[in-house]
Amino acid sequence: MQDLPILKVFRHSGFITASVLALIAFNLWQLSKTVWLGAELAREPVLPVVMAKGERLGGQDAQYSVQTLLSVPLFGEKPAAPVAASTEVQKDVRKSALKIKVEGLIAGDGESGVAVLSYSGKTKAYAVGEKLDVPGSVILIAVYADHIIIENNRKQEKIELDKKTVTRGVTAVEPATSSSTMASSRLSSAGELVDLNNSAVTELIGDPRETLKNSPLKLARYLSITPVNEDGRIKGYAVSAGRDPRLFELIDMQPGDVVLSINGQNVADMTTTEVLEMLDDTSSFELLVERSGTILSKRLEL
Incomplete structure (x- = not known):
């Protein structure tokens, strides 16, 4: 299957530096203290286990695996969502009668997006x-360049991108075939390119990737990242100076x-390890x- 186009909302121009991604990873462990403390206080009290002096739990010294800790969803497990019996998109899917507006899309490879x-009156991002x-029971099962497919009570339905959103400046852009084409596309659509390796940036933080x-x-000196809650769940991370x-x-x-979200993944569901691996393995982020x-x-x- 060929890569699907990426739909970009270009109402505002510019790029986000990699420091935003790094600060998300840095703040995950710091913010988790507060979130987990709140979760513990909400539980019923449990009496502590009294151990004799010198007794060891389980007969072994306490050992902790850093990698195991990093792989834990720091803000809790993602609520389980019903999974469609079949995610294969049918032909000639009818339009949905649900009053849902599609404000923006990032198309993936069929399994992402x-x-x-x-x-x-509420706007949310869904994977x-x-x-x-x-x-x-409505589940998002596919994201395309100009519409989505949902499963509404086990029936597939189609919802198209809001035409008013398109007139505000939403355009579909085919994936660039070369670095020069990509650079040209970025400049023409975003208007201003922020070079992470320019002297102003390197003077502050040195080599960005290193x-x-x-x-x-x-980077904590220059950027602050705090979680944003909506209806009791982490919605995303607010960025400030x-x-x-x-x-x-x-x-x-x-x-x-x-x-x-980063590359189609909701940041609220990402672990510290996943963020760091993403930074290490790729040089392009959406x-x-x-x-x-x-x-x-x-x-x-990057």
Whole structure:
């Protein structure tokens, strides 16, 4: 199957630097303390186990695996969503009568992709396979360039991209076939390219990739990332300037911007290890960002 086009929302221009991704990873473990503390307080109290002096739990010294800890979803397990009996998209799927608006799309390879949907005044980003926050049993099963396929009570239905959104500047862009074509596409659609290796950035943080791999804590001075909750769940991460605002001023971000997903994965469901591996294994990132109620799709190139 050929790669599907990526639908980009270009109402606002610019790129997000890799430091945003690194700060998400850095803040995961720090923020998890507060989240887990709240979860523990909500549980029924459990009496502590009294152990004799010198007694060891299980007869062994306590040992902790760092890799095991990193692989744990730090903000809790993702709520289980009903899985469709068959995710194969049928032919001639009828249009849905549900009052769901498709505000933005990032098409994937059939098993991935993100759709930004509005229903009853609420706008949320959903990954393929997630249950929609609407009455009944409705699951997102496919994301394409101009429409989505849902399963509504075991029947497949189609919802097209909102035409008003298209007139506001949503365009479908075919994947670039070369680096020069990609660069040209970025410049023409986004308007301004932020070079992570320019002197202004390197003067602050050094080599961006080396800093991300070896000294991510250094970025905490320049950027602050905090979780955003909605209906009791982590929705994404708000980005703002740190104690030193210079780096924040060099990138095209605004206070209150909320990062919702990275390469089709909801950031609320990502572990620290997954974020770091993504930074290490790829040099191209597609981010969904919410800004003042508008969903933006931004491409990051390391």
